[in-house]
Amino acid sequence: MTQSIKHSFLLIIFPFLLFGQAEEVIAPDYIKTVVFSGKTPESQLPIIKLGDRIVLTFDALNGNEDDFYYKIEHFDFDWKPSNLSKAEYMVGYDNNRIRHYENSFNTFQIYSHYNLTIPNERTRGLIKSGNYMLQIFDDYDELVFSRKFMIYENQADVGVIVRRSRDVKYYDEKHTIDLAISSSSILFNNPVETVKTLIVQNNNLNTAISNLKPQYTLGNELIYKYTSESSFWAGNEYLNFENKDIRGANVSIQFIELEDLYNNFLFTDIVRANRPYTFNPDINGNFVITALDTERPWIEADYVWMHFSLLAEESIMNKNIYVYGNFNNYELTEANKMHYNDARGVYEAQLLLKQGFYSYKYVLTDENNKLQEGAISGNFHQTDNNYKVLVYYRDLGARYDRLIGIGEANSINIAN
Structure with a gap:
């Protein structure tokens, strides 16, 4: 076997060994509303007891009714591949197609809603505790996105x-x-x-x-x-909005416009770092999908362009500012980055989000790309x-x- 063939073989079989710790792969733009939960539906970081189930749901907005497949990998504490074979941590097998999906109903935005529950008839159980990665692939066996989860034993x-x-x-x-x-x-x-x-x-x-x-x-x-x-x-309490009725006024929404999709414009937020702490009950960055007058919000809730704006102060000028929360897995990408509007003197961003109740905050990164989570919201004990x-x-x-x-x-x- 030549050196080049050997190298290609290693890249295919042992990608995590070559590149160090496993990192989650960010979902592409057409994948939205990834909800990954365990026993508690609102949790976005499944930490489940050995034997319990996990549920992954997401929407594909391309209207193609694509086929998606899933694989499950076991990792050590430091997110390097463990020494266990799949037969040692899994009963059944993975690399299966996600069979449960429904198409949206009576919405401006067409989408397909996918639902994966583990255990299922093919992946009958995960029998070792530790760190896991759930990976979602397309028809071409290309990785679309991945999410981490953990399984624990009740031994301590x-x-x-x-x-x-x-x-x-x-x-x-x-x-x-x-x-x-x-x-x-x-x-x-x-x-x-x-x-x-x-x-x-x-x-x-x-x-x-x-x-x-x-x-x-x-x-x-x-x-x-x-x-x-x-x-x-x-940190500080998260800000929030609710748009379960996209045609009428809701929590924190200033006005509404209808183009191809509905546009909801939030009231302009301010920098809270130098202001007194104010208690505001929140759900710690989480979100819940809900829509008024629907029986099946998972396929009847529509997608809306949410418009965020933040009043600029000298302390945040020329910084990279992001809208941040569990709805985007706390990622810092171009999709949730804000841009300065000279005419209005505010930072702005628009995100395509499914109807519901969302908590969010604004964060910035410094010149070294280091996260400063409390620079805009402040830090209060x-x-x-x-x-x-x-x-x-x-x-x-x-x-x-x-x-x-x-x-x-x-x-x-x-x-x-």
């Missing part, structure tokens, strides 16, 4: 406490997460090497804190009480955030990282 108790920052400098702006991990079935030998943690704020893997080491051990209990390493910027802690374990000689427990807390019950 994970205590989570949200506190105000221990660093006085950020006392009013950051949350610190304290952890206590214990297990009645696993003896944590050499936990610095065998136990790994992941702390996730508001289901956003992009800002997660990874692999903190236990500071203390009390018997078989691992204690984490860091000053800065487990701290998150607290009073902010209501959700925190999840995932605990992984690999015993000496084991072949993969087990996800042995999950803990959850909310900063509404913050401790000083």
Whole structure:
């Protein structure tokens, strides 16, 4: 076998080994409203118990009734391929066509709505805990998009406490997460090497804190009480809008126009970083599809051009600003990037979104393309955030990282 043939073979069989950690592939423009959930329908980061189901739904807006296929891969804690074969983590087989889809009904925008549930008659179960990637392919076996999910065993108790920052400098702006991990079935030998943690704020893997080491051990209990390493910027409550009735006034919508599709124009938002905190109940970046006077919103809700505008201040001029939330998987792309309108003195963006209730915020990236999530919204310790802690374990000689427990807390019950 020549060197070039060998190289091509490796590219096909071991792409993740060659290119490092696996990353989610962003969906193309014609794929919209990707909803990936576990036991709780509104969750956009499925972290499910071993044996539970996951559901992926999405819309294809090209009107072609395309065929899509799915594959499932197992990964270690660091998102490198695990040493397990598919037969070891899967009962049944993947690389199947998604068979359940429906076409839109009575909408201006034509689309096909796809629904994939696992387990199903072909992929009958996933039997190992850990990190997984669900990949969606087209008829040409080209990867269309992918999403991460996790499966856990209930083998560890994970205590989570949200506190105000221990660093006085950020006392009013950051949350610190304290952890206590214990297990009645696993003896944590050499936990610095065998136990790994992941702390996730508001289901956003992009800002997660990874692999903190236990500071203390009390018997078989691992204690984490860091000053800065487990701290998150607290952010601010998300903004929101609702357009379940695209023909009438709804929450945060200033006026409506009808062209080929409906256009909903939101009231212009302002920079909140230097203003007092105001409590505003939100759903932490999530979204819910809903439409008035419909029995099947998944195919009867229409698509609308949503127009966002942000009043420019000197502090954000000449920066890259994005509209951001779970509706676009917290991605920073040209599709949700804002552009400055000189005539109005505002940043503007228009996004094609399905009718529903959405929470969103504005974020910017600096000259080094580093995310500054609170630069526009501000950071306030009073902010209501959700925190999840995932605990992984690999015993000496084991072949993969087990996800042995999950803990959850909310900063509404913050401790000083």
